[in-house]
Amino acid sequence: MEPEAGGPMTVGPPSGRQRRRLALAGVPGLVAKGRDFTRRALRDWGWAETETSEDTLLVVSELLTNASLHAHGCRELVLTADATSLRIEVHDGMTTLPVPSRAPQRGVPGSRGLFIVERLSDCWGTHTYEAGKAVWAEIAASRLA
Template identity: 75%
Template sequence: MAKGRSFTRQALRDWGWDRTETSEDAVLLVSELLTNASLHANGCRELVLNANATTLRIEVHDGTTTLPVRRPAPQRGMPGGRGLYIVEHLSDGWGAQTYGTGKAVWAEIEASRLKREVTAEN
């Protein structure tokens, strides 16, 4: 998961989308999706980040076709059950799609949330 977070931070730097609160949200989304793949889907096969003028899309591909199910709400005092809740709340949209012998779980963030505000100090 550390490699996935590092890869994401570097990509956000390369795109000029670093040093914002939302860029840290993107790193947390990657971490949560990778953790879920590790815990529930025999690990991540591939982490894909796609960016365009309007959207950052994060995809974690794994080796099972079982789609994720978000619990209604995390239960206090009980471990687990917060990953997809976090994904839902930090992203502008998320979902999953099966293919062949696996699936991709994805989350999207609007690019406007990742762009740094230009101030007189910049």
């Protein structure tokens, strides 16, 4: 786990903008590794042990699981934090955009991932690039403090 700029990691609320990246292509147990990576970042930034930090871990789990199940795997998890928000991005190798279900149906498994992401984050979306896409979610820093 290294900051993007290559300098030392800081501990405490993000001053300026901080980015952490975790490569996950071909990594077994990537959901658990992504959650652990996120948990450490939240702790370092002073955003651990709150209800919203637990929600954040669930958002990470859902985004990683969706990439694994529907986009042939996850390439990278990127966390970007500043004084206003935490942005979670999961990169995969497909340009096909996810289509959220209207609302999950009782008793029918699946189709809840993006519904959960939408409910727990302040906003979410996607962006494509040549080799794939990123599905992202943002959570206000004020909710994490």
